[in-house]
Amino acid sequence: MPSKSPPSFGSQEYWDARFSSNAEPFEWLGAPTALDASIVDALRIASEDRPQFLHIGSGTSLLSFHLRLHVEDASQIHNLDYSEVAVTLGQKRERGIAGVDPRLKDGQAPTYMRWDAVNLLDHNSLLHACSRTAYSLIIDKSTSDAISCADDIYIPRPFPISVDPYSPTDLDSTSIAEAIHPLYILAVNLALVAKPRARWITLSYSNDRFPFLNASSCSSAEHEVVPSPATLWQLVEKSEVDNANQQPVEEAEATTVTHRPKVFNWLYILERTDVPLFLRGDHI
Incomplete structure (x- = not known):
């Protein structure tokens, strides 16, 4: 019997079908x-009165709706997903519950979160939905895990995002495209809107989810083609998180009770540096 192939987490068709x-x-x-404690801590240091949340890979999680408890206005939350199906489901679910918000005063119309279907690995797709340097919090519950399973992305030289405001705009169509890990691209694209x-703030199953923060671990192609995420993000915290959903398992004869081994996830908190990013041609 042939082995079952793993899910295509990098495929939009997979998520739409799911x-x-x-x-x-x-x-x-x-x-x-x-992620509540980390969100509260991030809000404490946010400089603006109405910080904007970017929730990436919202899927069908109820996290989108829980985030509303952290903001004054639901429009401060922007949910993104690769799947248009997930976005539509989220919008419908929100319209079903928004009117019962206990914080609404009599006669007050509910406000809604923002929802968009976006390819996070395409900066044009991201900027079609998001403004540059707009978000104070990026919420990521295993979305980086899914993106890490995608194939490498072939990027032409020069990459359209640069740390140089006067970088040349003439893209050499004869240059060879370089294979770049998708998490590397994700980090640069998110830095553009942060x-x-x-x-x-990321919850991951991996204890090494962001190796690019160590510049020595990146390939020469990644260093040469794409701005280094290690200059755009710094690691503030990495900690082990006990999976609180652990439950005892009873054997069939009910003579003993065994426990599943502890499962730990990992919390990562990255902070955007002051290094600016530019699109080639910004200076024209």
């Missing part, structure tokens, strides 16, 4: 409350 076949809420790794000192 959410079309099962529209019920699904949580990756932890409950919607799993404010200086913005927090990127």
